[in-house]
Amino acid sequence: MTVKQLSMPELAEACTDLGVRGIGLWRAPVQEYGLEATAKLLRDRGLAVTTLCRGGFFTAIDPHARVQAIDDNRRAIDEAAALGTDTLVLVSGGLPPGSSDLHAARERIAEALAELAPYAHERGVRLAIEPLHPMYAADRCVVSTLTQALDLAERFPADQVGVCVDTYHVWWDDRAPAEIARAGRGGRLHAFQLADWTTPLPEGVLNGRGQLGDGAIDLRAWRELVDAAGYAGPVEVELFNDELWGRDGREVLTETADRYREHA
Incomplete structure (x- = not known):
């Protein structure tokens, strides 16, 4: 998404030329280029x-909408497997229309995870589970802190459900460093992303x-925190920015x- 203006072949070529060895993908561009075609292109590169x-x-109340969400997430899991990645990042969903019950929304996330994790x-x-900055709680993600994300994840085995740490969303939270250590101890630090706050x-x-x-x-301090927590996976940069x-x-x-x- 940082360079969504590049086509999939252009992205693969540019990453190869720069020595970037991995790409964090979003589903829409993959579906546009084709799942099998994307997998082959990146393997060949x-x-x-x-x-x-x-x-x-996962937070809809309507039963039909909940079934649709579960089905779509099963498709996303299948797509991840076909692409050869072991991690699907979750944006959990905001408050459904007419509701202001954050606790109930988070419980519906747990119910969905119970179906999908196995x-x-x-x-x-x-x-x-990726916590998003609280400004997104109403419409995009009721999981706003690493504490909330880990409380959900720890209901399930660590090799099934963990967290994604994105600096853009958690940098403001004084508890986040301790929660990164908690995630590391539990083997739940599944992804790490960088973006700056302007x-x-x-x-x-x-x-x-x-x-x-x-x-x-x-940014370097946050990378050092995940390093100290035992994270040895890739570091992604995810920038949503119209100017870029x-x-x-x-x-x-x-x-x-x-x-x-320079900075990480």
């Missing part, structure tokens, strides 16, 4: 799929993630790799 994003949106495990895929936020706030080094987050999307994708990818080396 020697590129690993680090994670697939996203599953989730299915994913059979296919070699882990589910990674202000003012754009209208709609979704596409406000800053290029590494442009904002308020001490309007630039040449190869230029942005090169800049991002340079910024990673």
Whole structure:
């Protein structure tokens, strides 16, 4: 998503040229290019799929909508397995229309995980709950902290459900460093993503993630926290940013790799 202006073949070529060995994929571009075609393209290039994003949106009350969500998440798990990644990132869903009950929404997430975790495990895929910044709690994700994410994940085996740590969403939380250590002790630190926090936020706030080094987050400190917690997996950079999307994708990818080396 950092360079969504690149086609899948362009992305694969640019990553290969830069020495980037893995790509975190989103489902829509994969579906557009074709699941099997994407898997073959990346295999042929020697590129690993680090994670697939996203599953989730489990909080609906309507029974039909809940069935649809479970079915879509089973498809996402199957897609992750076909792409060769062991991690599906979950954005859990916001409050359903007419409801203000955060606790009930989180319980519906747990109910969905109880259905999906064994299915994913059979296919070699882990589910990674990603807490999102509280400004997204109403419409996108009622899981706002690593504490909440781990409380949900720990109802299930660690090789089935863990967490995704994204600096953009957790940098403000004084409890997050201790929760990263907790995740590491429990073997639940399944994914790690970097983005910076810049202000003012754009209208709609979704596409406000800053290029590494442009904002308020001490990115290296967060990388050192996950290192100390025993995380040895890939580090992803996930930037939703209209200005970056309007630039040449190869230029942005090169800049991002340079910024990673400088700031993380």
